[in-house]
Amino acid sequence: MTLSLSSDATAIAVSPRGPLSAELLEVLTDRAPERAEGLPQLARDAVLVEDPITDDDVQLSLFLLYAAAYGSLPQFGAHWEWDVSLLTTRAVLERAFEDAVRAAAPMPETPEATRESVAAALFALTAPQPGPSLSHFVSRKADADQARELLIQRSIYTLREADAHSWAIPRLTGRAKAALIEIQADEYGGGRVERMHQVMFAEAMRGAGLDDTYGAYADSVPAITFASFNLMTMFGLNRRLRGAAVGHLAAFEMTSSLPCRAIADGLRRVGFGEDVTAYYDEHVEADAVHEQIAGRDLAGSLAEDSPELLDDILFGAAACLTVDGWASEHILHAWEAGRSSLREERQPG
Numbered sequence: 001m002t003l004s005l006s007s008d009a010t011a012i013a014v015s016p017r018g019p020l021s022a023e024l025l026e027v028l029t030d031r032a033p034e035r036a037e038g039l040p041q042l043a044r045d046a047v048l049v050e051d052p053i054t055d056d057d058v059q060l061s062l063f064l065l066y067a068a069a070y071g072s073l074p075q076f077g078a079h080w081e082w083d084v085s086l087l088t089t090r091a092v093l094e095r096a097f098e099d100a101v102r103a104a105a106p107m108p109e110t111p112e113a114t115r116e117s118v119a120a121a122l123f124a125l126t127a128p129q130p131g132p133s134l135s136h137f138v139s140r141k142a143d144a145d146q147a148r149e150l151l152i153q154r155s156i157y158t159l160r161e162a163d164a165h166s167w168a169i170p171r172l173t174g175r176a177k178a179a180l181i182e183i184q185a186d187e188y189g190g191g192r193v194e195r196m197h198q199v200m201f202a203e204a205m206r207g208a209g210l211d212d213t214y215g216a217y218a219d220s221v222p223a224i225t226f227a228s229f230n231l232m233t234m235f236g237l238n239r240r241l242r243g244a245a246v247g248h249l250a251a252f253e254m255t256s257s258l259p260c261r262a263i264a265d266g267l268r269r270v271g272f273g274e275d276v277t278a279y280y281d282e283h284v285e286a287d288a289v290h291e292q293i294a295g296r297d298l299a300g301s302l303a304e305d306s307p308e309l310l311d312d313i314l315f316g317a318a319a320c321l322t323v324d325g326w327a328s329e330h331i332l333h334a335w336e337a338g339r340s341s342l343r344e345e346r347q348p349g
């Protein structure tokens with residue numbers, strides 16, 4: 001069953017993936033606003049699954065609730081953003097998600113809470129690993145359809161690139177805040193809309209013949225793709241997790257430059273032009289700079305100034321590597337098995 005969310009021109013359809021997301025779609029689109037009060041109990045039932053990180057109903061529901069805060073699915077009225085039943089629902093899902101990620105993410109040894117030690121620990125944690133990787137596959141073997149599939153998978157985050165970590169800006173002070181703003185200013189194009197990374201990614205999607213409307217492929221992506229975006233949004237939106245937001249961004253930037261080079265090479269190899277490759281080419285240089293700022297000035301300074309956040313900085317980095325690692329593995333394993341990484345029942349085109 002597909003629920004059409006709105007009748008306006010940009011309406012996109014999102015299908016439920018279980019009882020909670022089905023009810024949430026009814027409430028968020030104002031078809032059944034009176035049923036909001038029942039959502040927290042549905043959430044308590046929904047999180048009783050073996051793995052909330054890969055559960056479709058849990059991850060889609062969290063994605064929908066965050067969309068109400070971002071405004072990324074305009075069919076969801078802004079009045080739902082601070083609704084107490086929805087906030088309670090979100091807190092239930094976030095608790096289960098966070099607990100599962102804390103249990104899954106292997107923590108590195110704790111360094112000294114100094115700028116250089118923390119940066120060194122994060123660079124060690126994020127050092128390139130030997131063995132097969134998604135970006136290597138894209139560089140050498142992917143065909144044009146698989147390259148498009150990668151853009152579809154990445155669109156859930158990248159059409160909103162940088163927004164998740166921006167929630168953390170007012171939750172920081174001093175050196176860490178200055179460093180985060182320095183990175184984010186670049187992500188948002190330094191005042192030039194056409195240089196905004198999310199705008200460049202939208203152009204890449206259009207250049208590859210894809211729909212750049214936010215959420216156009218929401219029905220196609222697996223739960224782990226939502227989990228990747230939900231993780232950073234959860235860190236950014238919860239003040240108590242600001243250390244994790246910083247660690248997440250540091251790990252994200254530190255693992256971006258080389259894979260982006262490989263992906264840009266792969267996109268060129270299958271025949272895409274500058275409009276599609278520009279986003280990835282931009283990140284080869286930009287993230288080689290960002291990773292230095294993120295490691296020392298952002299994460300290192302935060303640990304030095306607020307040593308009580310050190311464990312969460314490391315947790316955020318480990319969580320990024322774990323969850324994003326699974327999201328990439330999901331795609332790579334599907335391709336190696338000759339399958340699509342998208343959900344079989346809802347492939348685009």
Ligand SMILES: [Fe+2]
Nearest residue numbers: 161187197283
């Ligand atoms: Fe970027």
Ligand SMILES: [Fe+2]
Nearest residue numbers: 253286287290
């Ligand atoms: Fe960056």
